[in-house]
Each structure stands twice: as structure tokens, then as C-alpha cells.
Amino acid sequence: MMPFPVSVCGFSLRDTSLRVFIFNPAALRSIQEVRRSLPIFPYRDDLLAAIHEHQVLVIEGETGSGKTTQIPQYLLEDGYTKGGMKIGCTQPRRVAAMSVAARVAEEMSVKLGNEVGYSIRFEDCTSERTVLKYMTDGMLLREFLTEPDLASYSVVIIDEAHERTLHTDILFGLIKDIARFRPDLKVLVASATLDTERFSCFFDDAPVFRIPGRRFPVDIFYTKAPEADYLDACVVSVLQIHVTQPPGDILVFLTGQEEIEACCEMLQERCRRLGSKIAELLVLPIYANLPSDMQAKIFTPTPPGARKVVVATNIAETSLTIDGIIYVIDPGFCKQKSYNARTGMESLIVTPCSRASANQRAGRAGRVAAGKCFRLYTAWAFKHEMEETTIPEIQRTNLGNVVLLLKSLGINDLIHFDFMDPPPHETLVLALEQLYALGALNHLGELTKLGRRMAELPVDPMLSKMVLASEQYKCSEEVLTIAAMLSVNNSIFYRPKDKVVGGYSTQWCYENFIQFRSMRRARDVRDQLEGLMDRIEVEMVSCDGDNIPIRKAVTAGYFYHTARLSKGGYKTVKHQQTVYVHPNSSLFEEQPRWLIYHELVFTTKEFMRQVLLGFVWIFPLKKRAAAFWTI
Ligand code: ADP
Ligand code: MG
Numbered sequence: 001m002m003p004f005p006v007s008v009c010g011f012s013l014r015d016t017s018l019r020v021f022i023f024n025p026a027a028l029r030s031i032q033e034v035r036r037s038l039p040i041f042p043y044r045d046d047l048l049a050a051i052h053e054h055q056v057l058v059i060e061g062e063t064g065s066g067k068t069t070q071i072p073q074y075l076l077e078d079g080y081t082k083g084g085m086k087i088g089c090t091q092p093r094r095v096a097a098m099s100v101a102a103r104v105a106e107e108m109s110v111k112l113g114n115e116v117g118y119s120i121r122f123e124d125c126t127s128e129r130t131v132l133k134y135m136t137d138g139m140l141l142r143e144f145l146t147e148p149d150l151a152s153y154s155v156v157i158i159d160e161a162h163e164r165t166l167h168t169d170i171l172f173g174l175i176k177d178i179a180r181f182r183p184d185l186k187v188l189v190a191s192a193t194l195d196t197e198r199f200s201c202f203f204d205d206a207p208v209f210r211i212p213g214r215r216f217p218v219d220i221f222y223t224k225a226p227e228a229d230y231l232d233a234c235v236v237s238v239l240q241i242h243v244t245q246p247p248g249d250i251l252v253f254l255t256g257q258e259e260i261e262a263c264c265e266m267l268q269e270r271c272r273r274l275g276s277k278i279a280e281l282l283v284l285p286i287y288a289n290l291p292s293d294m295q296a297k298i299f300t301p302t303p304p305g306a307r308k309v310v311v312a313t314n315i316a317e318t319s320l321t322i323d324g325i326i327y328v329i330d331p332g333f334c335k336q337k338s339y340n341a342r343t344g345m346e347s348l349i350v351t352p353c354s355r356a357s358a359n360q361r362a363g364r365a366g367r368v369a370a371g372k373c374f375r376l377y378t379a380w381a382f383k384h385e386m387e388e389t390t391i392p393e394i395q396r397t398n399l400g401n402v403v404l405l406l407k408s409l410g411i412n413d414l415i416h417f418d419f420m421d422p423p424p425h426e427t428l429v430l431a432l433e434q435l436y437a438l439g440a441l442n443h444l445g446e447l448t449k450l451g452r453r454m455a456e457l458p459v460d461p462m463l464s465k466m467v468l469a470s471e472q473y474k475c476s477e478e479v480l481t482i483a484a485m486l487s488v489n490n491s492i493f494y495r496p497k498d499k500v501v502g503g504y505s506t507q508w509c510y511e512n513f514i515q516f517r518s519m520r521r522a523r524d525v526r527d528q529l530e531g532l533m534d535r536i537e538v539e540m541v542s543c544d545g546d547n548i549p550i551r552k553a554v555t556a557g558y559f560y561h562t563a564r565l566s567k568g569g570y571k572t573v574k575h576q577q578t579v580y581v582h583p584n585s586s587l588f589e590e591q592p593r594w595l596i597y598h599e600l601v602f603t604t605k606e607f608m609r610q611v612l613l614g615f616v617w618i619f620p621l622k623k624r625a626a627a628f629w630t631i
Helices: 033-035 042-054 068-077 094-107 138-145 166-180 196-202 232-244 257-277 293-299 355-366 379-384 400-408 425-437 450-454 463-471 477-487 506-511 514-537 547-561
Strands: 056-061 086-091 116-120 123-125 132-136 153-160 186-191 208-211 218-222 249-253 280-284 307-312 323-330 333-340 343-350 371-375 563-565 569-572 579-580 592-602 606-612 617-621 626-628
Touching: 033 042, 033 094, 042 056, 042 068, 042 086, 042 208, 056 196, 068 086, 068 132, 068 153, 068 186, 086 094, 086 166, 094 116, 094 132, 094 293, 094 463, 132 138, 138 166, 138 333, 138 400, 138 477, 153 166, 166 249, 166 343, 186 196, 186 355, 196 208, 218 355, 232 249, 232 257, 232 307, 232 323, 249 355, 257 280, 257 307, 280 293, 293 307, 293 450, 323 355, 355 371, 400 450, 400 463, 400 569, 425 547, 463 477, 463 547, 477 547, 547 592, 547 606, 579 592
Parallel strands: 056 186, 056 208, 086 132, 086 153, 116 132, 153 186, 218 371, 249 307, 249 323, 280 307, 323 371, 343 592, 579 606
Antiparallel strands: 116 123, 333 343, 563 569, 563 592, 569 579, 592 606, 617 626
16 A cells, blocks of 8 residues: 555656645744644644553654654643652663653753753763663663663653564563552553554553644655666755755655765766756755754755755654655665674674565655655665565574673573563574573573673673773773774764874874764763773773784674685684675785674675674773774
8 A cells, every 4th residue: 555646657857747836834923922833733632642551652653743742741841750760761772862852851841951951872871860861772771770660750652663573672672561560650652653563562552642634745756767876866856856856855865974974065066067066955864873063954945045955864763853744765775784694793784675675765745734755776776676564683693792781780681581572582592592502601501700890881792701801911092992993983084085194183093094973972882882991890990002802802702703815705603604804894805814803794796794803903082092903
């Protein structure tokens, strides 16, 4: 069933049925007026009554109807934060948690971090006064370690439930369990218009509260033939819309930071060349690692006469709502984790998105007025090549982290844990095996002392093992820096350069093609980890330039990720899988016989990412030291 009228099956931007409309009226109204104009507002009292009546309620509403920003405020107004009790609202994505918290703080005229705050991994923007707490689903999961019954919460909202992230799925099981002995705890499961029956069924037939949405028709256009280069096709489509179509902002869906940056650069470059021949086009990226001041820009209203194009990951599918979007460009791809339970290989792969995703994306064009969605794939591909829905993450990811966490919560029988969709049996077994190999579990599958300490660190088991091993090898200063650098994704380098000189400065970063912001984040992450080291009583010591202990500590954590040079490529030691060093890596030429890698990424081939050199260079970073890795 197609949720939108399909008017043209062929990709023609010279379509004559053009409509002209006024958009973005929100920009002109006060914040309180905007609040009252949201689709959820007329249902405020009914919703509060339903919450009062039922312990668990599933709330279904179109993206942008006001679930995330309004429900916590309604609850606060209704007295759910009396006595300092908190209302928690989980988000699968960091960016969304930060952005909605900022928006709600603004709506309530309070400073972010006071009454309204957010908590994401390695960043806690809350205080004693915080009663509305937005957080990633992973952070709420970790709160179970310190507060197993979530006693300080009066309401927990599991938002964006349809995303079915690993952490959200685990939260379902845990919260269903504690709700039994905490009758005063309200549980709200909020979702876009997807899968709500399944949530209701899982929570013992909890009632579903539906917020009728407003949705304008969206015309969907397909290409006649598959696009060879979807990035270029996006750029061309944006410019065509810009010069031929009436006002309205454009939203482009790409798969990740690199693509988004490339697309934005191409757009800016072409606009520069066209100069004053075309109206102003504001090009704005949005992705997880984008600094928050840049993120906020996507919400600023477009000046008259100009047009805005937001180039986003699928964060803009349901987590964030940008007003004024009339045109959506959807190449039909997303970046997805995939896991081979046989070999234990996890990789991030660009794959076609699901039909459900494609329809959500198209829906973004019809929020304020009738819109258009340009799908850069054929109607045939939509029908035959895309999956109906996205497979829940729990069925395509490594479970090491979650198993360790559940074990530390005293949940030993994982086979019988109340999963909404159970993970594949082999994946569970593999996770247990890996934790055993790392020494986190004993031969009975029970948590060891080491395992308990590992669980305290909010990082993957291999990384936490590496950190804890640094205690024994007396190199915790250096290893913690490595851990921090590995935790800020792959965004330290503009491009690899092996000129390593200087201290810690913006200028130095700039001259050496290093992203200053990522370095700053790495430093913050390091500070956070250092605090945790104190808690698990690991002393901070430096090995003073001797890299042998560092390599030992890394190996203690990452022995599963060892590869050996073999016929032009590498073979992993554990599974004899062929993997490669990326041509951009400074090790590409060098080809050391043995390597340890952080993760595998499949782009054109299986590439090892963050490869440990045959030896590790150390360069001074203030008083500390940082190990230098190649991409
Ligand atoms: P839902 O959770 O149902 O998708 P939200 O509560 O996120 O809806 O958003 C409701 C409305 O609030 C949006 O349509 C938008 O107008 C406004 N809004 C949300 N976040 C922001 C923001 N960061 N800046 C400006 N407006 C926002
Ligand atoms: Mg929302």
C-alpha cells in the first residue's frame, strides 16, 4: 500500500502542476502559539487522562506532531515532577537528544542543563534541578547499573520506538520487568506511525493513543533508470528544483558525514559558479558529529527570497522535524550495521533503505503543504529491491556490550530474556564466547571481577579490556588517550598526514589537517574516562615513550582483531577472512606482517579501520601522550 498518491512515475522536474503556497508560518508566531498549533495540542487533556488511567501507554503520531517536545512538558504541568521526580525521554540518537532538549528549554524559557537537560555518552548536561531529562537509549540503559528500579523517575518515555535500536529493544525488556513492581511508574512508548500494534502486544496489550496527524499530499517521482552516481544526482536535482520550482526548502537524505560534506561542497561550489544568476541557496548539513551550533542552524527560518537545503542522515527521517520542507530528495540508501554471526564480523554497510524508511522520508515533504519527493531510484527498485521494514538492530549487531551489561544487572539467563524480537542464537553464543575469551565471564558464564569493572566503562568490551589491561602494563595514560581517540569515530583527520609536530592548538590542528573539534571532543571523552578510572581504581601511569606496553595492552583487548599479511591483502587470524588496509592509510605501502585493527568497514571491500602500526608513534599532547593511529 502506498501512503502517498503517486502522480507521476518518471522523473520530470518540468512538471507543470505547480502549486504556490505560503510556508513556514511558524517563524512568525510566538513559541507558545506554535505549541498550541501542534497536532498534539487538542489531545493534551485526553492524553493526560489516558496516562493517568494506564500504566503503560503506546503513543502513535506522525513525525512533527509534538510527541517529543510536548508530552514531557504536559506531564510536568500535570504534576509528575513533584518531589523532584524526573521524567526521562529516550532518543536513539545523540543529536536528537541534544536538539530536542535545547528546544524544550527554549519553550520553557529555562537554561539548558537546569530544569531541562540531556545526557548522552561522555556528555552530561543535567544538574540537580533537572526534571525533564532527554537522553540516548544507551544512557538510560546504563542508569540501570546505578538505579535498577529507576526510582528517581516518575515517567519513562521510550521515544522513537519504531527505530528498534539495540538499546531501545533491551530497554523494552527491562522496563516491562520493573513496571511490574513499580506500579507508580508510568511507561510511555512513543512511535511514528509504524509498528504500534507490536508494541502494544509486547506490553501486554497496552492501549494505543493515536494522535491524528496533518499530512498534505506528496507527489512521488521516480527515476526512469537507476542512478550510477547518486551523490551527483542529488546535487543536480537540488539545483534543478532550486531554479525551476516554487519556494520551499529541500531535504536531502544521505548516508553519513563524508557524503554529506561532499554533497554540501559540491552544491556550494556550483552555486558560486552560477553566482547571481540564481537565488540564494543556503546549504546546511546535519549529522551526528556536527557541532551543536551548526546543528541549530537547520532550524533557523529561511530568509525571504532564499531557499534552504538541508543535507541530512536519516536523523531527519523521524527524529528531527524541520519546518518548511516541501521537497525531499531520497537516493534510497542508508548506512547500516550488519553482523555476520558465523565469523563475528561487524561492518557498516551502505545499503538500500526499507520501504518504510522511504515512505517516512517522503512524508517529510508534506508537513506544511503539499510537497514532492524525488526518489533517485526506479519504481521497480522500490517494489522489488527494498525490504518492507528495517530489520531490528538486535538481529544484526554484536551483542558483547549488551550481554556484559545484562550480566552486571544480574540477568544470567539471556536465552529467556523478554526480547521483543530475540537475537539470533549464534549471536548470543558468540557474545558470551568473546566475553569469556576477554576474561569478563568465567567458564560458568558468570561475571568475573574483571567483567564487573569492564561494565563500568561505557565502551565496547574489547576497548574496556584494553583500558583495564593498561593497568597491568603501566601505560594507562597513553591507552586512555587511544581509547578516547577511538571513541570519537573516524573524524580526527581531514586527510591523513604524518607530519607530527607541535603542541595542542587550533593552528597546529589546522596545519596538520586535524579536526580541532574532534580533538577537543577526544579530550573531553578522555576526561570522562579518567573519572571512571578513578571509580574502578585504576591508577593513571605513563610508560614514558616506551610503546611495547601500549601494544601489549591493545593486544589484550583486540586479539580478536589480528590480521596477517597474505597475498596482497590481509587474512584475519580468527576466521581467515580477507581484509585490506585502506589506500589512504600510511600503512598501505608499508605492509607490515601483522596488524591489529579497531573495526572493519565495508565500502568497496572489507577495509580495516584504525590500524595499529607495527610500532606506535607517540607525540606530546600537553602533558599527556597520544598514540598515533592511521585511518
Ligand atoms: P514529534 O516528536 O511528534 O516528531 P516534535 O515534538 O519533535 O514532534 O516536534 C514538534 C514541533 O516542534 C516541530 O514540528 C517543530 O515545529 C518544532 N520543533 C521541534 N524541534 C525544534 C527545534 N530544535 N527548533 C525549532 N523547532 C522545533
Ligand atoms: Mg519525536
